[in-house]
Every structure is written in structure tokens, then in C-alpha cells.
Amino acid sequence: MGDSTSATDEAGDDAPAVPDIDLPGDAFDAVLDALADREAGDPLRFEGFSVARDEDAEFVLDGGDRRTGLSERDLHAALDERAPAVTDWYAFERVVGEFGPRRAFVRWIEDADGETVAARYAALAAGVERAWGELKITATVTDRGERRYDVRHADDAGVPVDDLDAHDDPLDARDLVTLDEKGRYRPLKTAPSLAGGWVFPDLGPRDLYETVETIYPATVANWHREREGNLDVNHWRETMERQSGIYGVVKTWDRGEGHEHVNWVAEACCDDSQCLKRREWGYDEDTDLDVDGGDGVFPCREPCSVVVSAARKWTRLESEQPRTYEFDLTPSEKEQVEDIIDAVADGRTDEIREADTKEGANRYRTRFLRAKLFDDEGNLGGVPTDADEE
Amino acid sequence: MQSLVIVAHGSHLNPESSAPTYDHADTIRATGAFDEVRTGFWKEEPHFREVLRTVEGDEVYVVPLFVSEGYFTEQVIPRELRLDGWDVSEWGSDGLSADQATLVAEDIDREVHYCGPVGTHRAMTDVIVRRAESVTDDPDVGDDFGLAVVGHGTERNENSAKAIEYHADRIAERDRFDEVKALYMDEEPEVDDLPEHFESDDVVLVPLFIADGYHTQEDIPEDVGLCEDHTEGYDVPETVDGTRIWYAGAVGTEPLMADVVLERAADAGASLGTALDDVRETTRVATGD
Numbered sequence: 001m002g003d004s005t006s007a008t009d010e011a012g013d014d015a016p017a018v019p020d021i022d023l024p025g026d027a028f029d030a031v032l033d034a035l036a037d038r039e040a041g042d043p044l045r046f047e048g049f050s051v052a053r054d055e056d057a058e059f060v061l062d063g064g065d066r067r068t069g070l071s072e073r074d075l076h077a078a079l080d081e082r083a084p085a086v087t088d089w090y091a092f093e094r095v096v097g098e099f100g101p102r103r104a105f106v107r108w109i110e111d112a113d114g115e116t117v118a119a120r121y122a123a124l125a126a127g128v129e130r131a132w133g134e135l136k137i138t139a140t141v142t143d144r145g146e147r148r149y150d151v152r153h154a155d156d157a158g159v160p161v162d163d164l165d166a167h168d169d170p171l172d173a174r175d176l177v178t179l180d181e182k183g184r185y186r187p188l189k190t191a192p193s194l195a196g197g198w199v200f201p202d203l204g205p206r207d208l209y210e211t212v213e214t215i216y217p218a219t220v221a222n223w224h225r226e227r228e229g230n231l232d233v234n235h236w237r238e239t240m241e242r243q244s245g246i247y248g249v250v251k252t253w254d255r256g257e258g259h260e261h262v263n264w265v266a267e268a269c270c271d272d273s274q275c276l277k278r279r280e281w282g283y284d285e286d287t288d289l290d291v292d293g294g295d296g297v298f299p300c301r302e303p304c305s306v307v308v309s310a311a312r313k314w315t316r317l318e319s320e321q322p323r324t325y326e327f328d329l330t331p332s333e334k335e336q337v338e339d340i341i342d343a344v345a346d347g348r349t350d351e352i353r354e355a356d357t358k359e360g361a362n363r364y365r366t367r368f369l370r371a372k373l374f375d376d377e378g379n380l381g382g383v384p385t386d387a388d389e390e
Numbered sequence: 391m392q393s394l395v396i397v398a399h400g401s402h403l404n405p406e407s408s409a410p411t412y413d414h415a416d417t418i419r420a421t422g423a424f425d426e427v428r429t430g431f432w433k434e435e436p437h438f439r440e441v442l443r444t445v446e447g448d449e450v451y452v453v454p455l456f457v458s459e460g461y462f463t464e465q466v467i468p469r470e471l472r473l474d475g476w477d478v479s480e481w482g483s484d485g486l487s488a489d490q491a492t493l494v495a496e497d498i499d500r501e502v503h504y505c506g507p508v509g510t511h512r513a514m515t516d517v518i519v520r521r522a523e524s525v526t527d528d529p530d531v532g533d534d535f536g537l538a539v540v541g542h543g544t545e546r547n548e549n550s551a552k553a554i555e556y557h558a559d560r561i562a563e564r565d566r567f568d569e570v571k572a573l574y575m576d577e578e579p580e581v582d583d584l585p586e587h588f589e590s591d592d593v594v595l596v597p598l599f600i601a602d603g604y605h606t607q608e609d610i611p612e613d614v615g616l617c618e619d620h621t622e623g624y625d626v627p628e629t630v631d632g633t634r635i636w637y638a639g640a641v642g643t644e645p646l647m648a649d650v651v652l653e654r655a656a657d658a659g660a661s662l663g664t665a666l667d668d669v670r671e672t673t674r675v676a677t678g679d
């Protein structure tokens with residue numbers, strides 16, 4: 001093993017040390033294969049140096065001082081001294097591969113486009129942490145230069161692996177995302193309702209990508225497009241115009257009278273409390289919405305199917321004309337109705353304790369209100385919904 | 391690199407809806423015939439709109455897990471996948487014969503092979519028979535048995551009835567079951583009157599649906615009289631008006647469905663090695679020895 005740790009000595013005593021890395025056989029073989037695929041003299045580049053094959057099937061190493069006439073054995077020794085750079089090349093060129101979203105994501109995890117190999121290996125040795133939605137991803141490096149990843153719910157940070165359900169197959173994640181912690185179906189995978197209690201403690205880079213894409217489908221793909229500057233955003237108008245069949249009706253909700261209704265939709269569904277995607281779509285190309293799109297890492301490029309389905313319902317409901325209903329409420333009753341709406345909208349009805357009658361949305365309080373204000377047909381204030389029903 | 395993309399309806403309400411899609415994808419993955427197998431949905435994620443951008447391969451086969459040709463396979467899926475220049479005439483189909491169309495998907499600027507739905511493939515006939523074997527736990531079921539293939543009628547989609555008739559006719563030609571009938575949920579002959587349509591004491595009822603959900607778990611069992619209310623459940627078989635009805639639930643949950651997905655991709659040019667044989671073997675009903 002070469003003394004590849006010397007690079008950090010200059011960086012000061014506090015900087016984490018670059019770990020000792022042994023050059024694994026598969027990485028060395030991959031270098032030989034890559035050189036065999038190249039013309040003699042065409043160098044294979046690593047951080048800080050390059051290697052080429054010469055006409056006599058010997059090797060040339062160029063990294064400041066040029067060394068020629070190296071045998072395969074010499075080359076191995078030279079590369080072993082530079083094992084961090086070689087294993088870094090191997091990790092991205094041979095293990096992660098070319099596929100854009102996967103490559104960008106795994107490189108982003110360790111800031112491979114911003115930091116040197118030495119700095120990254122030192123950081124990985126200590127553990128590099130990243131957040132993705134509700135996930136906490138911790139990247140480390142083995143003494144063979146291989147990346148390993150721990151993926152878990154952020155709420156389970158610091159919990160020993162043995163105390164969590166451990167998985168190694170990315171497809172297992174399909175079952176982890178189906179239900180929330182109360183056992184309710186999650187129709188929107190990016191809702192902040194991911195249950196915890198599980199861990200993928202030891203994934204390779206490809207399985208890391210697959211796991212994240214299973215938990216939050218297509219989020220890496222869209223994040224990657226956005227970073228490349230070509231996220232294809234489809235705004236509300238064009239998305240509604242495209243709908244057909246039972247959803248065709250949604251286009252009639254846009255009447256050219258402003259986009260307040262779409263603000264309400266976004267506030268209802270796309271707020272960070274409801275969905276972790278950062279909404280990038282607006283009303284149309286020229287008109288942003290007036291509500292916050294959120295701070296998520298990954299973008300939302302068009303109204304999703306949950307929003308389109310809800311919009312279908314609202315299109316029908318919002319075609320009704322308001323009417324005046326007259327009945328009396330005490331000031332506390334008015335506030336209680338507001339409390340109930342808030343509690344349902346914020347999903348906190350089951351946090352309200354049974355005997356906590358200070359809460360307007362308390363069950364006893366609400367049952368009392370119903371007992372007092374509803375008639376036998378369930379009409380609030382005894383007033384029928386349709387006047388002709390009287 | 392060869393990729394398979396299975397596209398299905400999915401649901402905002404019912405987690406069972408996507409289960410068969412995942413199961414068949416897993417069966418196909420295990421054969422190793424494709425470098426990657428992806429799934430995309432209309433009501434789940436990744437959505438049809440975004441599934442292709444998760445695909446790495448350059449030979450992409452898209453197979454719709456739908457029972458018939460119609461609104462979804464002809465309009466929704468091609469539109470949402472952004473298949474450039476799609477026109478239903480690309481399939482040149484009579485409602486049953488859609489095979490494949492090769493078009494550029496604008497989303498990824500690569501060609502994809504857009505296949506016909508699984509439900510109209512001839513191999514689907516075998517899945518219906520296999521479903522009858524599974525529910526009776528008898529790999530030789532047929533003698534003294536009737537078979538009812540059930541689906542929506544023409545009201546929702548004229549091709550839906552065509553697919554049901556097509557398979558019922560093919561099974562009848564095999565002379566395996568004493569009687570084979572196509573029955574419908576919203577037109578004559580109606581599944582509600584099932585015992586009137588059969589002389590056999592035992593009838594297997596196979597709904598031509600991809601996933602279990604409202605239609606197969608609530609609608610049909612109640613209409614047929616297997617139970618008053620679906621929440622009570624029912625036995626298999628359950629006797630209604632003197633006929634023992636073996637209710638199979640959605641045919642799409644039968645493991646052999648993976649075979650039809652593969653057949654669709656093979657018809658469109660995918661090279662599968664021994665995958666078809668492997669799937670037929672691993673999904674067989676045990677002979678009980």
C-alpha cells in the first residue's frame with residue numbers, strides 16, 4: 001500500500017485523513033482493459049496523472065514526472081500508490097456507468113464535480129450525509145475504494161441498524177412506500193408521509209439509485225434534467241388542455257378570469273406539508289402562481305395525477321353558484337367550525353385528545369355541535385341545502 | 391441494452407391495483423431476458439409521462455397491461471408517452487390484432503416499440519385456462535365444468551366485448567370444458583344470471599380484469615349472488631341456484647400473465663432467450679404429486 005495519506009498532511013491537523021486504499025484486482029483489470037481498447041499513446045486520465053500504453057506494450061505514467069517502460073507489475077505498483085484516484089475512476093466509469101441521472105446523482109452525493117479525490121475520500125471515510133425528501137443517505141468508502149450507502153428515513157438517523165428492518169434489494173422499497181405509518185395507502189409517493197423503521201444499510205451505487213428511484217419515482221431523472229437546464233415544465237393550462245375522457249371537463253375550469261382557483265389547488269395539494277416536490281409549474285408560461293412552490297431538492301414539472309383527479313372534482317363543485325343560507329352561530333361556534341376545518345386540513349384530528357374540550361375539533365365538542373345544530377336530516381342550522389326541499 | 395416497460399392503470403385508492411404489475415415485472419426480471427424492467431402508471435408513479443426518462447436502454451419495449459384495445463391503449467398511453475406521429479392506424483387493428491408500432495418517444499428522443507395490450511394476445515387464452523386450473527387447484531380441470539369469461543360489455547368499449555368473445559371462442563374450440571360462455575356486466579348475456587346460462591353443476595368464473603378492485607371484489611360477487619354484501623366474503627366454490635361457482639378473481643393476477651407480457655415484447659422483436667419457457671415452467675399449477 002502506498003502512502004496516499006501524505007496529501008492531507010499539508011491540509012492541517014483538523015482535516016480528516018484520506019483512508020488507506022488497496023487497489024482491488026477488478027479495478028486494475030479494468031485499467032488494463034481500458035488501455036487495451038485504446039491506441040498506443042492515447043492516455044487514460046485519472047485525477048493528477050495519466051497512463052498510456054506504448055508501442056512496445058509497456059506503460060507510460062505521466063503525472064508531473066514522466067515514467068516510461070513500465071511493466072505490468074511496475075504499473076500495478078504505481079497505481080497502487082495512487083489507489084484513491086484509480087478506484088475513483090473505477091467507481092464512476094465502471095460501476096456507476098454512463099446513465100445520466102444515476103451518474104449525476106451518485107456524483108452529487110459526494111460532490112465529485114467540486115472536490116478532489118483526496119478531500120472526498122477523507123469525507124467519505126467519516127461519512128457523507130445527504131437528504132433526499134424524507135431520506136437520509138450516508139455515503140462511505142471501503143478500504144478497496146468502493147462506495148457504500150446507508151439509506152433510511154431521516155427520523156431514524158442515529159438508530160442502530162440492528163434496531164431497524166434491514167433490506168438489501170431496492171425493490172423491497174415498493175412495500176415500504178405503499179402505506180403510511182397508520183397503515184393508510186399513499187397515493188402520492190412524494191407526500192411527506194413515508195413511514196420509517198427500515199434501513200438499506202449497505203447498498204452499492206447502482207442499488208442506491210434504484211432504491212431512491214423506487215421510493216421517489218422519477219425524482220432523480222427530473223432533478224438531473226433540471227441541473228442540465230432542460231427540465232420540461234408543463235404548466236397548469238397546457239396540462240388541463242391535454243386531458244380527455246372523464247378528465248376532459250377540467251379544462252372548463254379555466255375561464256380566462258384569472259388563476260385564483262389554481263392558487264387554491266397548489267395551496268391545497270402542493271404545499272411542502274403535503275408534497276415534497278418543489279412545484280415549478282405555474283398557471284401558464286407567463287403566469288406564476290401566487291403561492292410558494294416549496295423548497296424540495298427535486299422539482300415537480302407538471303400537475304400530477306392526484307391533482308388532476310382532484311381538479312375534476314373541483315371543476316364540478318366550483319361550477320355551483322353561491323347562495324345565502326341563514327342560521328345563527330354563537331361566536332364560539334363560528335370559531336369552532338374554523339377549528340374543525342383547520343384540524344382536518346392539517347391532518348391533526350387524531351392528535352386531539354379525547355377529553356381536550358379546549359380544542360374546537362375535539363370529538364365531544366364536535367358531536368355536541370352536531371347534536372345542537374343539525375336537524376334530523378343532517379342539515380346545518382336546520383336549513384335544507386336546496387330551498388325547494390323544504 | 392434491452393429494456394421492458396410495463397404500463398398499467400394503477401389507483402389512487404387501492405394498493406392492490408399495482409400489485410400484479412409489480413409481480414409480473416419481478417417474474418420477468420428473474421428470467422434475465424431484459425437488462426432492465428420498469429413499470430409506469432396512469433394513477434401511480436412513475437407516471438406514463440415520466441417513466442421513459444427512467445429508462446436506460448436503447449431497445450425499449452412498452453407493453454400495456456390492459457385487457458382490451460381502446461381509450462387507454464389508443465389515446466392515453468401514446469399521448470402521455472409522447473409517441474411522435476402516433477395514429478391508431480399504426481396498429482392496423484380490427485380491435486383484436488394490435489401488435490406493435492415503432493415510434494420515437496419525444497420525451498427521450500429514442501425509438502420505442504409500442505406493443506398491443508396483453509388482453510388481446512392469443513397467449514391470454516392460456517392464462518384464462520390457467521386461472522381456472524389455479525382456482526380449482528386442478529391442472530386438468532375441464533370435464534363436467536363450465537367456464538364463464540366475464541368483462542364489461544360494449545357499453546364502455548366495443549373492443550372489450552370482442553376480447554372476451556375471442557378468448558371464450560378459442561377455449562370452446564379446445565373442447566376442454568363442457569361449456570364456455572362469454573358473459574357481460576352491463577349487457578346480455580349478463581353475468582347476474584350465470585346459473586341460467588350453464589347446464590354444468592360446476593362453473594369457473596374468470597373476470598377479464600388486470601387487477602382486483604371494485605369490479606372484481608365488490609361488483610361481480612354481489613351481482614352473481616356469491617354474497618349479499620362483499621364485506622361478508624364468499625367461499626370458493628359457492629353454490630348459487632344449484633350451480634357451484636368457482637370465482638377466480640381478476641385473471642391479471644395469475645402468474646402466467648408474465649408470459650403474455652413477454653410474448654408481446656417478442657412479437658415486437660425483443661430477443662428473449664429461454665425466458666418464455668422459464669416463465670411457463672415457474673408459473674405452472676402444481677400437479678399435486
Ligand code: SF4
Nearest residue numbers: 269270275300303304
Ligand atoms: S402537482 Fe403538486 S402535489 Fe402533485 S407532485 Fe407536483 S407538487 Fe406534488
